Amino acid sequence: MRLTQLFTKTLRSAPSDEQALNAQLLIRAGFIYKEMAGVYAYLPLGIKVLENIKRIVREEMNAVGGQELIMTNLQRPDLWEKTDRWDDSKVDVWFKTKLQNDTELGLAWSHEEPITDMMRSYISSYRDLPANVYQFQTKLRNELRAKSGIMRGREFVMKDMYSYSLDEKQHQAFYDTVTEAYLKIFTRVGLGEQTFVTYSSGGAFTKFSHEFQTVTDAGEDVIYLDSDRKLAINKEVYTDEVIEHLGLDKSKLKEVKAAEVGNIFSFGTVKSEELDLSYTDKTGQKKFVVLGSYGIGITRLMGVIAEVFADDKGLVWPEAVAPYKVHLIRIGDKASTVTEADKLYNLLTEAGIEVIYDDRNLRVGESFADADLLGIPHRVVISDKTVANAKLEWKKRTEPEAKTISQAELLKILEG
RNA sequence: CGGGGUGUAGCGCAGCUUGGUAGCGCGCAGCGUUCGGGACGCUGAGGUCGCCGGUUCAAAUCCAGUCACCCCGACCA
Numbered sequence: 001m002r003l004t005q006l007f008t009k010t011l012r013s014a015p016s017d018e019q020a021l022n023a024q025l026l027i028r029a030g031f032i033y034k035e036m037a038g039v040y041a042y043l044p045l046g047i048k049v050l051e052n053i054k055r056i057v058r059e060e061m062n063a064v065g066g067q068e069l070i071m072t073n074l075q076r077p078d079l080w081e082k083t084d085r086w087d088d089s090k091v092d093v094w095f096k097t098k099l100q101n102d103t104e105l106g107l108a109w110s111h112e113e114p115i116t117d118m119m120r121s122y123i124s125s126y127r128d129l130p131a132n133v134y135q136f137q138t139k140l141r142n143e144l145r146a147k148s149g150i151m152r153g154r155e156f157v158m159k160d161m162y163s164y165s166l167d168e169k170q171h172q173a174f175y176d177t178v179t180e181a182y183l184k185i186f187t188r189v190g191l192g193e194q195t196f197v198t199y200s201s202g203g204a205f206t207k208f209s210h211e212f213q214t215v216t217d218a219g220e221d222v223i224y225l226d227s228d229r230k231l232a233i234n235k236e237v238y239t240d241e242v243i244e245h246l247g248l249d250k251s252k253l254k255e256v257k258a259a260e261v262g263n264i265f266s267f268g269t270v271k272s273e274e275l276d277l278s279y280t281d282k283t284g285q286k287k288f289v290v291l292g293s294y295g296i297g298i299t300r301l302m303g304v305i306a307e308v309f310a311d312d313k314g315l316v317w318p319e320a321v322a323p324y325k326v327h328l329i330r331i332g333d334k335a336s337t338v339t340e341a342d343k344l345y346n347l348l349t350e351a352g353i354e355v356i357y358d359d360r361n362l363r364v365g366e367s368f369a370d371a372d373l374l375g376i377p378h379r380v381v382i383s384d385k386t387v388a389n390a391k392l393e394w395k396k397r398t399e400p401e402a403k404t405i406s407q408a409e410l411l412k413i414l415e416g
Numbered sequence: 417c418g419g420g421g422u423g424u425a426g427c428g429c430a431g432c433u434u435g436g437u438a439g440c441g442c443g444c445a446g447c448g449u450u451c452g453g454g455a456c457g458c459u460g461a462g463g464u465c466g467c468c469g470g471u472u473c474a475a476a477u478c479c480a481g482u483c484a485c486c487c488c489g490a491c492c493a
Contacts (some may be wrong), residue, residue, distance in 0.1 A: 009426095009443090011426095011427060011428095011443090012427075012428085012442065012443080012454075013427060013428050013442080014427090014428090015427070015428085016422080016423095016427090016428070016429090016485090016486080017422085017423090017484095017485050017486060018485095018486080019486065019487070036484085036485085037484085037485065037486085085493080090493090091493080092491075092492090093491095093492080110493090141492085143491085143492075144417065144490085144491060144492085145417090145489095145490090145491080147486090147487085152492085201493085202493095209493095220492085265493085331451085331452060332451080332452090362451095362454090363450090363451060363452085363453085363454070363455065364451075364452040364453055364454090365451095365452080365453035365454040365455085366453085366454045367452095367453085367454090368452085368453050368454085369453070369454050370454090372453095381452085383452070385452080393452095
């Protein structure tokens with residue numbers, strides 16, 4: 001992508017109505033646009049990050065046997081009445097609307113009920129289990145107060161997976177597999193070092209649920225972390241009893257702020273009983289399906305990555321999620337320089353390397369500042385100088401100094 | 417939902433106390449000089465001062481209401 005073609009622009013200062021670092025930087029760099037409090041549009045650069053995150057999540061979900069689908073955002077009240085979650089006093093984040101004939105509808109804040117109800121059409125025998133389904137879906141939640149930029153909006157994208165198992169044993173095995181898959185995902189997006197499995201409240205169904213918490217001051221949660229065991233306890237359930245139950249040493253637990261990037265739940269058979277999702281086992285007996293639910297906030301994850309890695313100059317994307325791999329800057333507009341820069345842009349692009357090409361012919365300071373702000377992993381400069389000695393200049397976003405190297409060396413670095 | 421704060425040009429802000437018909441920086445358009453870390457000069461375009469009502473000869477400025485936004489708290493199976 002040539003910057004002369006990209007319709008978004010960078011802003012020198014952040015809009016005054018944003019305090020959250022992730023939103024400030026993402027807006028300044030042109031990744032997102034704020035429509036209203038807690039509601040953001042995702043622009044070309046932002047979509048590329050989201051798609052990269054989704055690709056990784058999708059690969060790992062598929063790897064554990066997840067099957068992708070897309071539910072609808074319009075929901076029937078009767079399903080939620082069955083589980084007593086339609087009433088605003090029970091779930092206070094509902095957006096509700098009506099059809100023209102006055103039929104009430106809910107706008108999806110979650111999909112457990114509809115998806116589980118749908119599965120009744122496909123699950124009737126033990127032969128149909130297990131079944132694990134997931135989607136990337138927009139959730140709408142009427143939060144009392146939106147905050148923290150894209151880390152907590154009223155509209156956000158979530159990957160939610162639901163597992164339907166024969167029994168507790170099959171469920172637990174899958175649950176453990178997903179735990180591992182989640183850790184892999186967070187490692188792949190670059191957050192492996194600061195993301196921890198965290199024991200949290202389990203709701204009405206089980207003693208605990210498991211959260212995946214990324215340590216960052218931008219987070220809204222407080223967790224007690226044992227770095228050696230890579231385990232943490234959410235403040236919600238932080239008691240001596242729980243510490244003992246988990247075999248942790250209270251003196252080694254450190255209180256830190258963290259952002260919840262994933263959450264997995266066991267529902268047992270409670271929900272399948274409420275919604276009547278059952279199957280016939282080998283002996284002809286009716287059994288209820290064992291449920292699990294597994295979420296990752298995709299847009300929140302993008303915000304957390306932005307927060308965790310940003311420096312005073314701007315965003316710093318890990319390579320796996322960066323919108324582009326290379327930020328090519330052309331300095332000077334001599335014909336030979338333009339030719340060389342264009343050639344490199346085409347060469348890299350044709351090699352399947354994603355390049356954003358600053359062909360705007362600005363003063364260097366501005367181009368460099370924008371490159372720092374956008375946070376693309378590799379910065380490459382072609383200038384009159386580099387062309388004269390048949391080299392180019394390469395710098396990683398995370399390193400302070402540029403190096404003069406040959407094109408062959410650059411290709412090796414980018415492909416290696 | 418409780419508390420605090422803010423709405424003036426695309427963005428960041430001043431002006432408001434003490435009413436007199438809107439200004440600065442950046443950005444944008446044109447010309448020229450510059451050109452390896454956000455250059456400079458000249459010219460120009462751009463504003464329902466959030467909205468509604470009131471007071472007044474006169475309201476960005478005072479009063480009342482309302483909407484939006486931000487922060488803290490509560491909330492977040």
